[in-house]
Amino acid sequence: MSLRSETVDTQIASILLDCNSEKLQSLIDEAGLDPLVRAYIDEHFGARHIEDLNNRQIRDVLNLIAAFRALAKGAAG
Amino acid sequence: MHYERTAIDAPIKTDDLVYCRAAAWFRATRGDASADTAALTRILPYLQVQTVSGDETRYLYCGTLTPAGALYGKDFCRTAAGKSGIPDEKVDRYLTRTYFDVVRNQRPALERVAMPVQVEGVPHFCDFYRFIFPLNLNGVSAVAALARFADTPTPLN
Numbered sequence: 001m002s003l004r005s006e007t008v009d010t011q012i013a014s015i016l017l018d019c020n021s022e023k024l025q026s027l028i029d030e031a032g033l034d035p036l037v038r039a040y041i042d043e044h045f046g047a048r049h050i051e052d053l054n055n056r057q058i059r060d061v062l063n064l065i066a067a068f069r070a071l072a073k074g075a076a077g
Numbered sequence: 078m079h080y081e082r083t084a085i086d087a088p089i090k091t092d093d094l095v096y097c098r099a100a101a102w103f104r105a106t107r108g109d110a111s112a113d114t115a116a117l118t119r120i121l122p123y124l125q126v127q128t129v130s131g132d133e134t135r136y137l138y139c140g141t142l143t144p145a146g147a148l149y150g151k152d153f154c155r156t157a158a159g160k161s162g163i164p165d166e167k168v169d170r171y172l173t174r175t176y177f178d179v180v181r182n183q184r185p186a187l188e189r190v191a192m193p194v195q196v197e198g199v200p201h202f203c204d205f206y207r208f209i210f211p212l213n214l215n216g217v218s219a220v221a222a223l224a225r226f227a228d229t230p231t232p233l234n
Contacts, residue, residue: 031215032214034114035115035118036110036126038114038118039118039121040121043121043140043141044151060155063158063159067137067159068158071130071135071159071217072128072214072215072217074130
């Protein structure tokens, strides 16, 4: 792979990660789970920001949000 | 098996920093999870947060520095969200009774609990204090329980 295409790949990866981080953060904020997620990623992954998480760790965070949304829906219904 | 629960009505004097932080956070916010989130984030590793709906409770968060974390490990805590409780269902039912009162009355409770807890088939005698307070998470009713071992759990066999 040429240096130019490696640079482009890195840029694309960075853009995708930024978009996902923003989407993930907006899901967290919408659910009001910011303190829980901050504590969760610090306790389990030693991370301070969601940008620092890998895909598997992001899936765990999404499971936490999904569980909350299901519980919130149940509580409302 | 002997289960014992004692409600503590009077405020307790303690030098337990985590308890003091949790009590101060609740006094300042009345359990609104969107208020002083930095302080809440600091104490969450010591808390178990469970939603309370109808006659059921579900984990939303289980800190690793809780008795449940000590007994069942970090993996249990990491995957706790959505679970109905700890693996020892009998103990779980006994422990969650207080949560319904806390949510109904929107008042915290303080109690001491002594009981055997099954961990992978082995009963461990546990003796701990619990400070349980109502928590409002974006309109969802929940409780947070801060439990502190009075003595290190000991296997009974």
